[in-house]
Amino acid sequence: MSSEFSGGLSLLKEAFGQEVELVSDEGIAEPYRIMAEFRWNGMNYAALQNAAMKAEDEIAFMRIILDDGEPQLETIEDEVEWEFVAEAYDDSFFAGDERP
Numbered sequence: 001m002s003s004e005f006s007g008g009l010s011l012l013k014e015a016f017g018q019e020v021e022l023v024s025d026e027g028i029a030e031p032y033r034i035m036a037e038f039r040w041n042g043m044n045y046a047a048l049q050n051a052a053m054k055a056e057d058e059i060a061f062m063r064i065i066l067d068d069g070e071p072q073l074e075t076i077e078d079e080v081e082w083e084f085v086a087e088a089y090d091d092s093f094f095a096g097d098e099r100p
Helices: 011-016 051-055 079-093
Strands: 019-023 029-040 043-049 060-067 070-075
Touching: 011 019, 011 029, 011 060, 011 070, 019 043, 029 079, 043 079, 060 079
Parallel strands: none
Antiparallel strands: 019 029, 029 043, 043 060, 060 070
């Protein structure tokens, strides 16, 4: 896989502001802070975090797709893709630093 990376995207932030609301399988809506948006290996991704994840220093990664020009979030089902995206995020945003 290629490791092409570029940060600075703002597809979600332009459409939704600083947070997006995601609905769980149980039907509960919860706000997630948009930590970063970036392009890796030809696809757009978002790093998201809710309050519980912040307490545990965890990040969720989702693919950003455009549906009729509107950004939508899609779960990353492939474990290998998820690992590559998480590593690209860490390497690009926290190179040499410990994650806050």
